[in-house]
Amino acid sequence: MYLNAFHTRLSHLHLISFFLGVIATVCPFANAAERVTLKNGFELDCVRREIIGDKVRLYFAGEGTASTGDAGYLEVPADSVVRVETVADLPESAVTVKMPQQAAITAAPTKEEMHQMLAQAGAQRNIDEDLLASVVRAESGGQVRAVSRAGARGLMQLMPGTASAMGVDDAFRPDQNIAAGTAYLDSLLTRYHNNVALALAAYNAGPGAVDKYHGVPPYRETREYVARVIREFNRRKQTAASLTQAK
Numbered sequence: 001m002y003l004n005a006f007h008t009r010l011s012h013l014h015l016i017s018f019f020l021g022v023i024a025t026v027c028p029f030a031n032a033a034e035r036v037t038l039k040n041g042f043e044l045d046c047v048r049r050e051i052i053g054d055k056v057r058l059y060f061a062g063e064g065t066a067s068t069g070d071a072g073y074l075e076v077p078a079d080s081v082v083r084v085e086t087v088a089d090l091p092e093s094a095v096t097v098k099m100p101q102q103a104a105i106t107a108a109p110t111k112e113e114m115h116q117m118l119a120q121a122g123a124q125r126n127i128d129e130d131l132l133a134s135v136v137r138a139e140s141g142g143q144v145r146a147v148s149r150a151g152a153r154g155l156m157q158l159m160p161g162t163a164s165a166m167g168v169d170d171a172f173r174p175d176q177n178i179a180a181g182t183a184y185l186d187s188l189l190t191r192y193h194n195n196v197a198l199a200l201a202a203y204n205a206g207p208g209a210v211d212k213y214h215g216v217p218p219y220r221e222t223r224e225y226v227a228r229v230i231r232e233f234n235r236r237k238q239t240a241a242s243l244t245q246a247k
Helices: 002-015 111-125 129-140 160-165 174-191 196-205 207-213 220-246
Strands: 025-028 033-038 043-046 048-052 055-059 073-077 081-087
Touching: 111 129, 111 174, 129 174, 129 196, 129 220, 160 174, 174 196, 196 207, 196 220
Parallel strands: none
Antiparallel strands: 025 048, 033 043, 033 081, 048 055, 055 073
16 A cells, blocks of 8 residues: 555656666776766765766675675666765775765664654665664654664674675764765665565575565564564554545
């Protein structure tokens, strides 16, 4: 019901999102890295690139960008690249992604501050704010300093490798955590052609597991997670619709 409307809303994601796609022409860098600046303000230091039609795949050294470490690259639209600079040789641990500066939020956000952060992140990525709120509820229960048994941190439970690659200085800062978590979810939605269930499954279990099983993995935790997020998303939409009708 409401999920169908959300699928329609997500159809424009490719305009501003990170893409994860198919390998084409390889353009390796032997000893130097390149700093790529995007229209949205992100600066990414990559160790090599691949040009794939109208997209560019940027490879990072170290842990990669996926929460499970099975992906070490991001794809961006070619027209989102505004500048490419060659930088001095970098050790693997020095390759990073720098996020635009944001106002620091050190304390637990109020309900209104949380709403503003989710709305801003959603607007930047064309992702429904209610979906992001549903992910926050399922991942961390809204606890800023939540840490999972696997080491995921913060509101949307970023693994250290993902947080580092996305330029997060402090995973317990809600603004940085939500911005990076939304960007990562955005890349998964694009990778799985806006299939919300697959994107959520990949956020929980990693894209490697989704690719291996060609669908939602047969893990009880992951299946319950996907159902829980979608159920919360629909609940929020139903509540909003009821409030609108009551006016």
